[in-house]
């Protein structure tokens with residue numbers, strides 16, 4: 001039985017289209033009042049999972065429960081769940097207000113209550129001045145907010161959002177992120193947000209589920225996902241990372257002793273499933289500092305550097321020929337090593353992480 | 358522009374085009390012009406006059422034409438309304454039912470009347486009606502017209518339907534609308550331009566039809582085209598030209614309207 005603070009529980013869900021398996025045994029618990037993100041590359045099954053929760057796709061196997069109640073046999077119009085569609089799907093023949101009223105009137109709200117509620121949500125998304133316009137007379141950002149207002153109006157238990165920001169330009173997208181997060185907090189409704197943009201996921205979410213090929217790879221807070229990825233896929237997909245081939249000498253209590261390229265010993269935290277033998281060390285570029293050659297955990301030759309404004313990216317090559325990148329803060333005190341110089345790289349103790357394949 | 362052939366380079370293109378246009382439109386122009394002739398001759402110009410239009414409404418043949426026009430109107434309205442309803446339902450079923458079994462077969466079935474020679478349909482209809490012992494008359498005309506109007510109504514409606522993504526109905530159902538409400542409140546309003554366009558097309562096709570009508574109408578029942586034909590058999594008088602011109606104007610008006618309505622829908626869609 002789901003405990004009361006779980007809003008949606010996805011239980012061993014499998015979805016097949018003919019011989020394509022879009023979801024391959026997905027289990028997730030989405031808590032009440034949380035901003036939950038499904039993150040993964042194109043084709044990993046994010047939309048399919050969202051559509052299964054909304055009721056537009058039947059699941060092949062498994063169960064989806066809303067507050068403990070099985071949804072599987074409920075048609076979409078009986079599920080207390082609303083969706084913000086990627087293309088918004090605003091009804092073009094209705095005004096903004098009529099769009100927002102639509103769900104309320106179908107749920108048999110009185111005209112008076114419905115109109116008051118519509119006014120309130122339009123105020124929430126700052127569109128009160130556009131109430132009488134048709135969707136065709138609004139900008140992309142305004143349409144996105146109408147779609148949000150329309151979905152929020154009937155007070156759903158859960159709001160589903162399928163890449164709602166992808167049709168907006170970069171500047172607007174960044175502004176809307178914070179707004180969306182604020183609205184989620186204000187309404188206290190659980191949001192399930194789909195994106196393939198990891199920056200979007202990291203900045204907005206309470207928790208993230210990283211998906212690939214129909215599987216959930218890891219569920220955790222943005223910090224957990226970024227700093228303690230459970231496998232190579234997650235480390236590689238979230239942010240930038242260096243993956244070094246290393247020899248694992250021993251693993252005890254989550255701490256591993258490894259042999260680095262260049263044969264220096266290094267101690268670091270390891271993901272649960274790692275055994276002795278060949279392994280991968282994930283090191284974030286911004287957690288590396290440059291030092292004297294002998295003092296480093298690795299020695300490397302400087303190849304090049306790229307100026308990025310706030311940071312400077314250093315491209316280096318290890319003794320075994322592997323390329324790595326290092327991010328140095330662009331401060332006056334930062335010493336920039338010359339191209340061709342051999343330097344030491346020192347890794348912050350907790351920053352490197354040993355991963356299984 | 359590369360890749361585009363300039364048609365004007367083909368030798369004789371202009372001559373052939375001119376000839377086609379001439380053969381198509383010259384008779385129409387002659388009929389329209391001579392309907393204003395002030396003489397009983399259909400070849401000699403006797404000056405400008407509206408006398409044949411007056412004759413159509415008040416002359417000796419006026420009651421016959423009025424009755425025929427009324428029949429035509431009743432049949433065109435009923436047949437095109439029924440055909441439009443059937444075509445709308447067919448278009449929804451064809452585009453929304455997913456992998457409906459026999460979809461290609463149904464599509465062929467709906468559109469076949471466009472390909473079958475009309476005279477074959479006419480003979481078949483007549484044989485069918487007499488086989489089931491149906492007395493020919495207004496009802497048989499109505500049934501036959503309804504059937505051959507369906508594909509004409511279907512074409513613009515299904516074209517419109519195919520351009521409406523199913524996300525609108527999904528959004529409606531997501532917002533607690535039952536499938537029936539989603540159809541009535543969302544899909545139907547979006548389909549309206551196509552439906553109107555299909556209705557007008559069916560209406561004009563029914564109004565103009567001669568061949569099938571002539572086969573299934575039975576004795577004594579006339580529509581405007583069969584009445585005109587009957588009258589012409591006894592010699593062409595300029596009043597026929599006046600009626601023809603009137604029908605031409607009505608036809609052109611309806612076809613233009615149908616096209617405009619279809620266009621309107623498209624423009625609206627572009628804005629979204």
Ligand SMILES: Nc1ncnc2c1ncn2[C@@H]1O[C@H](COP(=O)(O)OP(=O)(O)OP(=O)(O)O)[C@@H](O)[C@H]1O
Nearest residue numbers: 017020021022041042043044045046047048049196
């Ligand atoms: N109706 C369908 N029929 C067959 N295969 C489908 C269907 N819908 C989705 N798939 C397949 O299921 C897999 C998951 O698709 P889904 O749309 O869920 O991906 P996604 O994670 O949302 O990707 P994107 O980020 O590109 O939107 C894909 O391999 C896709 O080809």
Ligand SMILES: [Mg+2]
Nearest residue numbers: 046047048162
């Ligand atoms: Mg998707």
